[in-house]
Amino acid sequence: MTLRRFFLSAPLFLFIFLLQEAVVTQMRLPAGGFNVLLVVSLIWAALSTPEIGALTGFGAGLMMDVSQTSPGPMGHWTLVLIIACYFIAFLGYGDDNIRGNPINIVLLTTIGVVAAQTVFLILGLMLGQEIGSVKQVFFVLAGSAFWTAIISPLILKIVSYFHSIIFGERSHI
Amino acid sequence: MRYGGDNRGRLLIIVLLVTSLFLITLDLRGVQVIDGLRTGTQAALTPVQKAGSWAVTPFRNFLSDVTHLGRTRNQMEKLKAENEKLRLKLQNRQIADAQLKQLKSVLDLAGSAGYKVVNAKVISQGSSTSFTQTITIDAGTTSGIHTNMTVISGYGLVGVVKYAYTNSALVQLASDPAFKIGARIAGSQQIGILSGQGTRKGVLQLLDNTTQVHKGDAILARGSQNGRPFVPGVPIGEITSVDNSPGAVTQTADVKFYANFSTLGVVAVVVSDSATDPRDSLVPPKPRPTPIPTVTIYATPGAVEPSPTATK
Numbered sequence: 001m002t003l004r005r006f007f008l009s010a011p012l013f014l015f016i017f018l019l020q021e022a023v024v025t026q027m028r029l030p031a032g033g034f035n036v037l038l039v040v041s042l043i044w045a046a047l048s049t050p051e052i053g054a055l056t057g058f059g060a061g062l063m064m065d066v067s068q069t070s071p072g073p074m075g076h077w078t079l080v081l082i083i084a085c086y087f088i089a090f091l092g093y094g095d096d097n098i099r100g101n102p103i104n105i106v107l108l109t110t111i112g113v114v115a116a117q118t119v120f121l122i123l124g125l126m127l128g129q130e131i132g133s134v135k136q137v138f139f140v141l142a143g144s145a146f147w148t149a150i151i152s153p154l155i156l157k158i159v160s161y162f163h164s165i166i167f168g169e170r171s172h173i
Numbered sequence: 174m175r176y177g178g179d180n181r182g183r184l185l186i187i188v189l190l191v192t193s194l195f196l197i198t199l200d201l202r203g204v205q206v207i208d209g210l211r212t213g214t215q216a217a218l219t220p221v222q223k224a225g226s227w228a229v230t231p232f233r234n235f236l237s238d239v240t241h242l243g244r245t246r247n248q249m250e251k252l253k254a255e256n257e258k259l260r261l262k263l264q265n266r267q268i269a270d271a272q273l274k275q276l277k278s279v280l281d282l283a284g285s286a287g288y289k290v291v292n293a294k295v296i297s298q299g300s301s302t303s304f305t306q307t308i309t310i311d312a313g314t315t316s317g318i319h320t321n322m323t324v325i326s327g328y329g330l331v332g333v334v335k336y337a338y339t340n341s342a343l344v345q346l347a348s349d350p351a352f353k354i355g356a357r358i359a360g361s362q363q364i365g366i367l368s369g370q371g372t373r374k375g376v377l378q379l380l381d382n383t384t385q386v387h388k389g390d391a392i393l394a395r396g397s398q399n400g401r402p403f404v405p406g407v408p409i410g411e412i413t414s415v416d417n418s419p420g421a422v423t424q425t426a427d428v429k430f431y432a433n434f435s436t437l438g439v440v441a442v443v444v445s446d447s448a449t450d451p452r453d454s455l456v457p458p459k460p461r462p463t464p465i466p467t468v469t470i471y472a473t474p475g476a477v478e479p480s481p482t483a484t485k
Contacts, residue, residue: 018218018221021218021221021222021225021297022218022221022222022224022225022226022297023225023228023229025222025297025298025299026222026225026226026229026230026296026297026298027229050182050186051181051182051185051186054185054186054189055185055189057189058189058192058193061193065196066210066211066214067214068211068214068215068218068299068307068309068336068343069299069305069307069309069343071304071305071351073196073197073200073201073207074196074197074199074200074207074210074211075192075193075194075195075196075197075198075199075200076197078192078193078196079190079193079194079197082186082189082190082193083190086186117304120304121304124304127197127201129304129351130349130350130351131304131350131371132304132349132350132369132370132371132372133350133370133371133372136350136370136371136372137304137371140304140371
């Protein structure tokens with residue numbers, strides 16, 4: 001049942017992946033811009049059970065890994081997103097104060113994006129990647145937090161709508 | 174109710190984590206299937222990215238105008254739509270002109286050095302959320318582009334081809350934190366290693382601590398064996414500040430890249446370098462100060478009108 005629903009959400013994530021690669025990366029937004037796939041997968045996880053959250057992180061992470069702009073080895077983003085999505089789902093699961101309040105979900109997603117990128121960075125360092133100056137890292141992290149806080153409220157309703165179609169009305173905000 | 178988890182859930186998490194670690198191990202060991210997966214994805218994405226580039230370019234500049242397109246019912250709406258189309262055409266023309274200008278300058282630079290180049294349009298800019306600086310160009314192996322080829326713009330070095338696909342290629346920008354290039358100072362020929370820092374500024378680490386480096390000195394590529402990954406003589410940037418700490422083992426300097434990576438539209442990939450080293454011939458000329466004419470008017474007592482006198 002869980003896997004069937006997971007595969008039902010695959011076309012949506014594939015579309016978001018294409019949107020990220022073909023449109024969002026073309027925008028050349030200031031402060032590094034945002035990653036719509038990362039934001040959507042974290043919102044999706046915040047509305048789901050921890051198992052679905054981990055599966056979502058796995059699928060979205062695989063997509064981010066096959067992206068040509070991913071600097072790390074295959075599985076790098078997958079590992080990070082499994083952990084990030086699982087924890088976000090774990091924090092929100094069964095707690096209506098978090099799941100029922102859009103502001104909390106936006107806050108959780110923003111923190112999740114920054115945390116996921118930080119973990120990605122630390123893992124990258126452990127795998128021998130170059131990360132540049134500390135100032136630039138903080139600039140990108142701050143930029144990601146800013147854009148996520150802008151984008152999340154705009155797409156939350158849409159993501160929630162599709163989530164409720166696949167997983168039932170209980171998750172609808 | 175808080176989530177307590179069950180054995181099935183825990184098993185799933187463990188399986189997923191192990192799978193991702195397995196993928197990392199496979200990739201780090203250089204298994205061909207993983208490389209093939211990325212190459213295949215890029216091959217499939219290239220037409221979508223090209224379409225996206227075509228669609229987004231006018232949208233990016235005329236966001237507010239585009240929202241009114243396609244709503245024409247009466248004469249006024251028709252005229253408005255026509256006006257929008259004309260503005261869009263004008264915008265496209267301006268974009269084409271800007272790209273033509275970039276193409277001309279890059280061809281001028283390549284022509285001066287005697288490089289054989291393949292021109293390409295930038296179709297995508299890598300997301301810096303992954304802490305990398307990359308661009309994707311619309312030319313690949315079918316155009317003679319392969320990995321480890323120098324990429325230049327009209328101003329100088331842009332980066333190096335990291336991956337070449339059939340119809341596109343991923344270029345690692347000189348600003349990427351992992352980017353390193355052997356560089357020399359024009360004139361004094363002192364050599365060093367330039368590293369990207371994630372911004373438009375790089376850091377040059379000189380190999381000789383006793384040399385004198387000055388602000389404004391031009392930095393050029395030293396070149397690699399057989400011109401790959403770097404052809405010699407490509408202008409990289411100029412020194413903006415020098416760190417002369419007395420206790421430092423090596424001397425370092427901040428370098429501002431000539432190329433502006435955020436406005437790249439057209440670039441050229443050097444597929445074959447010149448037979449001779451261009452030495453310092455590609456160093457861009459220093460800007461000449463423009464004399465400002467001043468006019469001084471002297472008021473002479475008793476004269477009918479003041480007479481203007483021009484001095485430079």
